[in-house]
Amino acid sequence: xxxxxxxxxxxxxxxxxxxxxxxxxxxxxxxxxxxxxxxxxxxxxxxxxxxxxxxxxxxxxxxxxxxxxxxxxxxxxxxxxxxxxxxxxxxxxxxxxxxxxxxxxxxxxxxxxxxxxxxxxxxxxxxxxxxxxxxxxxxxxxxxxxxxxxxxxxxxxxxxxxxxxxxxxxxxxxxxxxxxxxxxxxxxxxxxxxxxxxxxxxxxxxxxxxxxxxxxxxxxxxxxxxxxxxxxxxxxxxxxxxxxxxxxxxxxxxxxxxxxxxxxxxxxxxxxxxxxxxxxxxxxxxxxxxxxxxxx
DNA sequence: CTCGATCCCTGGACGC
DNA sequence: TGCGTCCAGGGATCGA
Numbered sequence: 222x223x224x225x226x227x228x229x230x231x232x233x234x235x236x237x238x239x240x241x242x243x244x245x246x247x248x249x250x251x252x253x254x255x256x257x258x259x260x261x262x263x264x265x266x267x268x269x270x271x272x273x274x275x276x277x278x279x280x281x282x283x284x285x286x287x288x289x290x291x292x293x294x295x296x297x298x299x300x301x302x303x304x305x306x307x308x309x310x311x312x313x314x315x316x317x318x319x320x321x322x323x324x325x326x327x328x329x330x331x332x333x334x335x336x337x338x339x340x341x342x343x344x345x346x347x348x349x350x351x352x353x354x355x356x357x358x359x360x361x362x363x364x365x366x367x368x369x370x371x372x373x374x375x376x377x378x379x380x381x382x383x384x385x386x387x388x389x390x391x392x393x394x395x396x397x398x399x400x401x402x403x404x405x406x407x408x409x410x411x412x413x414x415x416x417x418x419x420x421x422x423x424x425x426x427x428x429x430x431x432x433x434x435x436x437x438x439x440x441x442x443x444x445x446x447x448x449x450x451x452x453x454x455x456x457x458x459x460x461x462x463x464x465x466x467x468x469x470x471x472x473x474x475x476x477x478x479x480x481x482x483x484x485x486x487x488x489x490x491x492x493x494x495x496x497x498x499x500x501x502x503x504x505x506x507x508x509x510x511x512x513x514x515x516x517x
Numbered sequence: 518c519t520c521g522a523t524c525c526c527t528g529g530a531c532g533c
Numbered sequence: 534t535g536c537g538t539c540c541a542g543g544g545a546t547c548g549a
Contacts, residue, residue, distance in 0.1 A: 222542065253525085278543080305542055306527080321527090340526045342543060381519060390544085398542070446541095487521070488542070 223303040224278060225364070225395030225435055227443035227457060231309060232275040234452030235282070238311050243269040243329040244284075250323040254304070254338065256346035264347050265299065265326060277360050277394025278302060280309060295350035304342030310335060310452045360394040364431050367393070372428045376416045383419065383427075384412035385486035396431070399444055399466045402491050404431035406465035411497040412483070412490040418500065437462070465491040 223231070244265045252258035268284040275281070282299040301309055311332045318325070324336035324345065336345065348356055362371055375392050376383070386392050387401035396404075405412055407430035410423055419427070438444060443457030446467070450456055460467075464474050468491055469482040478495035 302543080304526095304544090338526095339528070340542090342526065344544085379518095385519085388543085489540095 222305050222397060222399065222446060223307065223443070224397035224400055225275070226400070226438035226441075226459065227451075228278050228280060228303065228395070229275045229439050230442045230451045230457065231303070232273050232280055235273040235280065235309065235311075238452055239270050239328065239332075239334060240273060241269060241271070242332075242334075243267070244334075245327040245329055247327075248325045250325075251341065252323070254323070254341040254343050254345060256344070260347045261299070261324075261345070264297070264349075268297070275395075276300075276357060277363065277390055278397065296353055297347070297349035298353055300344070300346045300348060300356065301336065302344040304338060304340060304344065306340045307336065307338040307343035308450060309337075310450075310454070360390050361392045362394065364393050364396060365435055369425060369428050373421070373424050376424055376427070377419065379416045381416060382412065382485055383410060383414045383416050384488070384490050386416045387431075388486055388488065395435075398488050398490075399446070399463070400431070400434060400438065402466045403434050403464060405497065406492060407434060409496045409498075411499050412485045412492055414500045465493065467491065 244267070247262050247265045249255070249258055249262065255261060264287075265284070267287050270282050271285050272283040273280060274283070280301040280303070282301065284297045284299060286294065286297065301307070303309065311328065311334050314327065314331055314333045318335070319337050321339045322335050322337045323341070326334040328334055336343075346356070362375060364372070367375070376386055379386055379392065381389070383405065384401055387396045387404070388398065402412070404427060408423065408426040410419065410427060438457075438459040441458040441462070442451055442455065444460040444463070445456035445458075446460055465480055468480040470479050472478065473480055473493035473496060476493065476495045478493055480491050481494050482489055482491050484490065
């Protein structure tokens, strides 16, 4: 499941592999995950990819203007979200298309940039000018770029549960279920804790934990749980270092207590019930008890 | 404002 | 062996 480190890994691979290549033609398969398939067919051919970078969980393939463009349209880009099972990689045109190959862009070096996605939970869109700007503005701060000040403001200015906040792409862009759970475990914060109720010191711990984990995961080329593969078809290694995610019933690496799983924000959330203390009033009651304990 | 529920989609795990 | 069922999960959407 591609989150920030996995998408970063793919972006770096694509940046190395296809920067400078011109798109010759585009062939589409199923298009229900594409915002504007007809524009993709019309706008991509003839443009070169001049940069590939990550934006949250999106890959941003920045495109040059068309050679015969009559009017400037501003920046143009292909946005690609890998969803759960998406993969974007250049392959030799002669290679048979894998099952679930839905977009094929022939490049000017004879290779094909292919988008393969069994579940089609991903998303693809061609955007330019203002609509590109508007789209990018919808997302929150990149957790690796945000300073402690901004991180704190975004987490504390919110009454939702910390797990929900970490997953909310309008708060932070790029964090998904795995790295949310891993950073909460590291910072010893219960996933149901309210963001606004976290102490300053806890927020700082979380900030450091999240950045450290994301950076380390990028070095290890991401986590391969089910089928994540990078541009070269290689799995990541970070799944070997998970401390909470997917470890229900297994001993906590710190205290040996069995890792528990609860649903928060509609997602499985793994945590250590000993290290990550439940917020007062807990999950089971859900009643509206507050104040008094307001004192941070 | 925040929540849960529901839908999208397919493959893998599991039970019988 | 083969079926049915459940589950995974990011994100949009809707109603509470």
